[in-house]
Every structure is written in structure tokens, then in C-alpha cells.
Amino acid sequence: MREIEVITTGGTIEKTYDEVSQELRNAISIVDRMLRRLKLPDSHVHVRALFSKDSRDLTDDDRTKILRAVRSAAEMTSSIVLLHGTDTLADTGDLLSKEIGASGPRVVLTGAMRPFEMKRSDALQNLTEALLASTLLVPGVYCVMHGKCLAFPGVRKDPALGTFVLDPPA
Amino acid sequence: MREIEVITTGGTIEKTYDEVSQELRNAISIVDRMLRRLKLPDSHVHVRALFSKDSRDLTDDDRTKILRAVRSAAEMTSSIVLLHGTDTLADTGDLLSKEIGASGPRVVLTGAMRPFEMKRSDALQNLTEALLASTLLVPGVYCVMHGKCLAFPGVRKDPALGTFVLDPPA
Amino acid sequence: MREIEVITTGGTIEKTYDEVSQELRNAISIVDRMLRRLKLPDSHVHVRALFSKDSRDLTDDDRTKILRAVRSAAEMTSSIVLLHGTDTLADTGDLLSKEIGASGPRVVLTGAMRPFEMKRSDALQNLTEALLASTLLVPGVYCVMHGKCLAFPGVRKDPALGTFVLDPPA
Amino acid sequence: MREIEVITTGGTIEKTYDEVSQELRNAISIVDRMLRRLKLPDSHVHVRALFSKDSRDLTDDDRTKILRAVRSAAEMTSSIVLLHGTDTLADTGDLLSKEIGASGPRVVLTGAMRPFEMKRSDALQNLTEALLASTLLVPGVYCVMHGKCLAFPGVRKDPALGTFVLDPPA
Numbered sequence: 071m072r073e074i075e076v077i078t079t080g081g082t083i084e085k086t087y088d089e090v091s092q093e094l095r096n097a098i099s100i101v102d103r104m105l106r107r108l109k110l111p112d113s114h115v116h117v118r119a120l121f122s123k124d125s126r127d128l129t130d131d132d133r134t135k136i137l138r139a140v141r142s143a144a145e146m147t148s149s150i151v152l153l154h155g156t157d158t159l160a161d162t163g164d165l166l167s168k169e170i171g172a173s174g175p176r177v178v179l180t181g182a183m184r185p186f187e188m189k190r191s192d193a194l195q196n197l198t199e200a201l202l203a204s205t206l207l208v209p210g211v212y213c214v215m216h217g218k219c220l221a222f223p224g225v226r227k228d229p230a231l232g233t234f235v236l237d238p239p240a
Numbered sequence: 241m242r243e244i245e246v247i248t249t250g251g252t253i254e255k256t257y258d259e260v261s262q263e264l265r266n267a268i269s270i271v272d273r274m275l276r277r278l279k280l281p282d283s284h285v286h287v288r289a290l291f292s293k294d295s296r297d298l299t300d301d302d303r304t305k306i307l308r309a310v311r312s313a314a315e316m317t318s319s320i321v322l323l324h325g326t327d328t329l330a331d332t333g334d335l336l337s338k339e340i341g342a343s344g345p346r347v348v349l350t351g352a353m354r355p356f357e358m359k360r361s362d363a364l365q366n367l368t369e370a371l372l373a374s375t376l377l378v379p380g381v382y383c384v385m386h387g388k389c390l391a392f393p394g395v396r397k398d399p400a401l402g403t404f405v406l407d408p409p410a
Numbered sequence: 411m412r413e414i415e416v417i418t419t420g421g422t423i424e425k426t427y428d429e430v431s432q433e434l435r436n437a438i439s440i441v442d443r444m445l446r447r448l449k450l451p452d453s454h455v456h457v458r459a460l461f462s463k464d465s466r467d468l469t470d471d472d473r474t475k476i477l478r479a480v481r482s483a484a485e486m487t488s489s490i491v492l493l494h495g496t497d498t499l500a501d502t503g504d505l506l507s508k509e510i511g512a513s514g515p516r517v518v519l520t521g522a523m524r525p526f527e528m529k530r531s532d533a534l535q536n537l538t539e540a541l542l543a544s545t546l547l548v549p550g551v552y553c554v555m556h557g558k559c560l561a562f563p564g565v566r567k568d569p570a571l572g573t574f575v576l577d578p579p580a
Numbered sequence: 581m582r583e584i585e586v587i588t589t590g591g592t593i594e595k596t597y598d599e600v601s602q603e604l605r606n607a608i609s610i611v612d613r614m615l616r617r618l619k620l621p622d623s624h625v626h627v628r629a630l631f632s633k634d635s636r637d638l639t640d641d642d643r644t645k646i647l648r649a650v651r652s653a654a655e656m657t658s659s660i661v662l663l664h665g666t667d668t669l670a671d672t673g674d675l676l677s678k679e680i681g682a683s684g685p686r687v688v689l690t691g692a693m694r695p696f697e698m699k700r701s702d703a704l705q706n707l708t709e710a711l712l713a714s715t716l717l718v719p720g721v722y723c724v725m726h727g728k729c730l731a732f733p734g735v736r737k738d739p740a741l742g743t744f745v746l747d748p749p750a
Contacts, residue, residue: 082602089693089742092592094604109362110387111403183599188698192279198368201387206376217242217280217371232599233281252432259523259572262422264434353429358528402429449702450727451743532619538708541727546716557582557620557711573621
């Protein structure tokens with residue numbers, strides 16, 4: 071049985087539609103609803119909903135909470151998936167990469183360009199890839215989505231392409 | 241740019257509904273329709289529709305065609321995904337594992353328990369996992385679906401569980 | 411509050427996929443699952459699952475049961491929807507039209523060309539139309555689907571067009 | 581062949597997600613995409629995309645354009661469907677009801693509480709109901725959605741219930 075810890079912080083992937091305000095927003099975690107759409111008979115996925123925030127609103131304090139949650143999860147498993155808004159995902163990845171030693175767990179950051187609640191969303195694809203990658207990769211911190219596994223540091227969002235890419239070498 | 245060769249042979253994953261006969265059957269390849277649902281900006285996926293068959297109807301001749309197609313694909317890329325019916329997927333995996341050397345490509349067999357054309361199908365999850373695994377695993381022949389990568393030989397379908405498992409050691 | 415009685419008999423609309431036999435078949439009623447997809451805040455829909463059969467297998471006895479169920483429903487409401495396989499839907503419609511007086515309820519027969527469980531099914535469209543028509547039409551027996559309300563007698567399935575049409579006048 | 585004129589003005593039903601601004605907004609008409617999901621073999625649906633606006637932003641000038649478009653459509657068919665944001669749908673319905681005589685066409689206003697682009701949207705249900713009602717009702721101006729046909733004047737949105745209701749009699 072594979073043990074995987076999913077830590078969720080919100081982000082576009084988990085935005086839901088509020089019929090009263092008529093807006094998309096981060097209100098609750100819906101990762102359980104996503105997981106019910108996947109068939110994972112030999113995986114035990116444990117979800118920890120840390121908070122529900124647009125990643126543009128994350129504070130230093132929030133990132134400290136994430137780091138602490140990752141360290142706590144690493145005591146139980148070496149497969150950790152972190153759901154995160156894409157706007158500042160790279161900042162959190164850089165921090166985790168600096169703080170978590172290379173002998174530590176596999177920490178996979180993922181998110182989505184379109185909310186799971188929308189048709190033709192990339193959310194389920196990215197979660198599927200992140201879960202699998204968290205059991206396959208060598209220890210380290212990664213951004214996994216859109217068919218790619220990119221290792222931190224050196225990853226950034228390319229808003230024009232709508233995906234993550236490797237920084238060009240200096 | 242990742243180069244991935246997808247060879248499709250039919251199976252449950254590609255069964256479509258015929259409104260006249262009112263049955264599900266293998267008529268045409270629909271893997272292109274599945275691929276359009278995925279966001280793969282840095283992958284170049286080339287599809288080769290070999291044939292469209294229920295895998296219970298595969299002949300020795302069909303398996304020879306599959307072996308030849310895999311060898312031909314291996315000249316172009318080391319990432320090969322084979323869509324295959326689940327009933328005899330293990331037979332084809334065993335054959336490929338015997339014939340393809342360990343220094344060869346990554347050959348990933350996948351399929352589905354429910355056709356892609358049905359709601360709540362595992363088809364897209366399995367294709368997503370197979371594509372990613374074909375770029376990550378060490379050379380060899382694998383069955384990838386339901387969050388697991390199992391190496392041939394020694395893989396079999398467990399009809400009661402509705403998934404693939406490793407043979408118990410002799 | 412609109413009171414609507416839905417009587418279901420099976421048919422393509424309710425066929426589900428059996429992963430073991432790898433076939434579509436009528437096993438259980440799934441009309442409750444369909445109804446959960448609709449927003450009907452001022453309607454009270456009561457479901458009566460009569461039996462689950464491919465309509466090619468209906469016997470005279472089955473049609474007697476349907477007639478009795480329609481009469482029983484008519485004691486409670488004038489809005490009755492009957493889910494029925496399309497192959498012999500016209501036979502049942504003709505029978506009901508002969509037996510149920512014009513001063514009786516609105517009986518709306520509907521079904522689908524593709525099972526609800528398949529993507530791009532016409533099931534939900536047809537159920538939506540049948541429910542609305544059952545509250546709007548003058549008393550009588552109708553086939554409602556694909557944007558049309560056709561009155562019995564004189565309705566038949568056109569297999570080539572994949573829909574129902576009016577018999578040409580004699 | 582049923583001739584139906586669909587006039588669209590935007591509203592929640594047609595909101596799409598902008599991956600750059602990360603918001604839902606009215607940018608283009610997507611009613612053609614909705615119509616492709618419906619099976620309407622004997623209907624000829626003609627779409628006129630008037631403008632794409634959140635109905636809270638409609639001006640008197642916009643309502644004059646709507647009235648003119650309805651009158652123009654009425655010269656071609658008596659079945660007219662108007663897609664409209666729900667926030668001010670009742671205002672437009674009251675205006676049309678006053679200006680269009682009872683001997684005129686059937687004008688059916690509809691919209692949605694969740695955008696069509698979201699999962700579990702009521703958009704397709706409401707469009708299905710509006711199209712059918714536009715061929716069944718007696719001449720007049722109506723709000724059709726959620727299984728109900730309500731005649732103007734005297735219709736208002738109930739934000740708490742998330743649907744339209746009849747005004748209580750004075």
C-alpha cells in the first residue's frame with residue numbers, strides 16, 4: 071500500500087463558484103471530491119487541508135505553516151503532494167527546496183490553470199500526475215503538471231504559455 | 241520537447257457505442273479524442289493506430305504486429321505507450337518483456353476497466369499516468385494504471401479487484 | 411408544488427456498464443442519479459421503479475403492469491413520465507393511448523438513444539423535456555424527446571434517423 | 581421543421597474563464613457550444629448574438645436593442661428564446677411583456693445560476709426547457725427554467741432560493 075500525504079493550501083485548482091457573489095473563490099478544500107474521481111486501489115491518500123487561499127495572498131507566516139506541514143508529513147511518508155496556487159508556487163517551491171534536504175521526502179507541488187469545478191480543467195490531470203510522481207521520483211522538491219516533472223530550484227510560471235518552465239541557465 | 245509514441249490496439253478503453261446494434265465495440269481509435277482532453281505543452285505525442293480489437297480476440301499474428309510496432313517506435317523514441325485490452329494485457333506484456341532487452345525503451349502498457357466513452361471512466365487517469373511514466377521509468381516493460389507502475393514479467397489482472405497486481409512470489 | 415410521477419421500466423436510458431461481463435445492461439434503475447443532476451426547486455418528483463428491462467424483452471404481462479402503474483399514478487397526479495426502451499416504446503404508447511381516456515392524465519413516454527452513463531448521451535435532455543412537457547401538455551399520451559412532443563397514436567421510431575417521427579398519413 | 585430564434589445577451593450562463601485575469605466574465609457567446617450538446621433533429625435553431633454583458637451592466641439602450649431584436653425575430657418565427665443574466669432578467673421580461681402584444685410570438689427568457697462552463701451547471705437544463713417551451717406555450721412572455729414556466733408580468737428572482745418565483749398577489 072502506497073502512503074501519500076496530500077497537503078492543500080487552496081489556489082485556482084480548488085476555487086468554487088459562489089452563486090450569491092457570482093465569483094470564483096477559495097472557500098473550502100475540494101480535493102476529496104477530486105480524489106473520488108480517481109481509481110487508486112493500492113494507495114492510501116491522506117488529506118490535510120491547511121488553508122484555502124489564493125496564492126497571491128500568501129504571507130510569510132503561511133509559508134512557514136506549509137514548511138512545518140511538509141516536515142510533519144515527512145515523518146509518516148516519503149510521498150508528499152502539495153496543492154498550491156500557481157502564481158506563487160515557485161516561491162514556495164524554492165523555499166522548500168532550500169529547507170528540505172536532498173535526503174528527505176519527495177515533495178511534489180501542483181495546481182491548475184483552470185479550477186477543477188470548470189469543464190475542461192487541467193486539475194485532475196495534474197493531481198493524477200503529482201500522485202504518481204510522488205511515488206516514482208528521487209527525493210527532492212518538484213513542480214509536476216502538464217506531463218512534466220521540473221526540479222526546484224529553477225522553476226517558474228510562464229503566464230504566456232500557461233504552464234511552468236525551467237529558468238534559462240544564467 | 242518529450243517525444244512519446246502511443247500505439248493503440250483497441251480494448252475496453254477505446255470501445256464506442258453503436259446506436260444501431262446498441263452495443264459497445266471496438267470500431268475506431270479514439271485516443272486522439274482522449275489526448276485533446278490533456279494539456280501537454282512540451283510533449284509531442286505521435287499516435288499509431290495499429291488495430292481496434294477486443295484483446296480476447298488477439299491472435300499470435302496480432303502480437304507479432306505489436307512487437308514489430310514497438311521495435312519500430314523504439315527507433316524514434318525511448319517513451320512508448322501501448323493501449324491494450326486488459327483481458328490479455330499481461331500476455332502481451334510478458335512477450336514484450338522477453339523480446340525487448342533491458343537496455344531498450346520504456347514500454348508502458350495501459351488500458352481501462354470502463355470505456356473512455358462512459359462517465360466515471362478510468363481511461364483518462366490511466367493514459368495520463370502511462371504518458372508520464374513513459375518519461376520517468378528506467379528502461380523496461382510495465383503495466384501502468386490506477387496509481388501503480390508494475391514491471392513485467394510477473395503482472396496479472398485481478399478480475400475481482402478490477403485492477404492489475406504483482407504475481408505472488410513462487 | 412408540481413407533483414410528477416416517474417415510472418421507469420429500464421431501456422437504453424438506464425443501461426449501466428458491468429465491468430465483469432464487459433457489457434451494457436439493464437440491472438438497476440438510475441433515474442435518481444439523473445434527477446440529482448437537475449434543478450427542480452418547485453417540483454416534487456416521485457419515482458416508481460417498475461422493472462429494469464431492455465424493451466425488446468417486454469411481455470404482454472409487462473405491458474399490463476405498466477398500464478396498471480400508470481392508472482395508479484393517475485390517481486395521485488396528472489403529470490406522469492414513463493421511462494421506456496425506444497425499440498418498443500411506440501407499442502406501449504399505442505396501448506396506453508387506447509386504454510387511457512383523453513380526459514385522463516398527461517402521460518409522457520421518453521427514453522434515449524445513448525445510455526445516461528455514456529458521455530454525450532441524450533438521456534438528460536430527454537428527461538428534462540419529458541418532465542416539463544408533463545406539466546404543460548393537454549391530457550393525452552405522448553412521446554417527448556429531441557425537442558419534440560408527438561401525440562399517440564401514430565408515433566414510430568425511425569432507426570435510420572435515430573429519433574421518433576409521426577407516421578405518414580395513410 | 582421547428583424554427584427557433586435564440587437571441588443571446590450574455591449573463592452568467594455564458595460566462596467563460598479567463599486564465600490570465602483568473603476571473604469569469606462575459607467575453608463571447610458560447611450558445612453554439614451548448615446547442616451542440618443537444619439533439620434537435622427537427623428543429624432549426626438560428627442564433628443571434630446581440631452582445632455579451634453581465635445583466636447588471638445593461639443600459640436602457642441595451643434593452644431597446646433587445647426589444648428591436650425580438651420584434652425582428654418575430655417576423656420570422658413565433659418561437660423566440662432570449663438568453664439573459666438573471667439579475668435583471670425580470671426587468672427585461674416586464675418591458676417585453678408591456679411592448680409585445682399577447683397576439684405576438686412566444687418569447688421565453690432563460691439564464692443560469694451557474695455558468696455553462698462549470699460542472700453541475702443548470703445552463704443546459706434551462707436552455708433545453710426554454711427551447712421546448714418556445715414551441716408549446718401560448719403567445720406571451722415567459723421566464724422558463726428549473727422545471728417552471730412563469731408568465732410576465734409578475735416574475736422576480738429569489739436570490740435566497742436561487743430561482744425565479746411569481747410575485748405574491750398585491
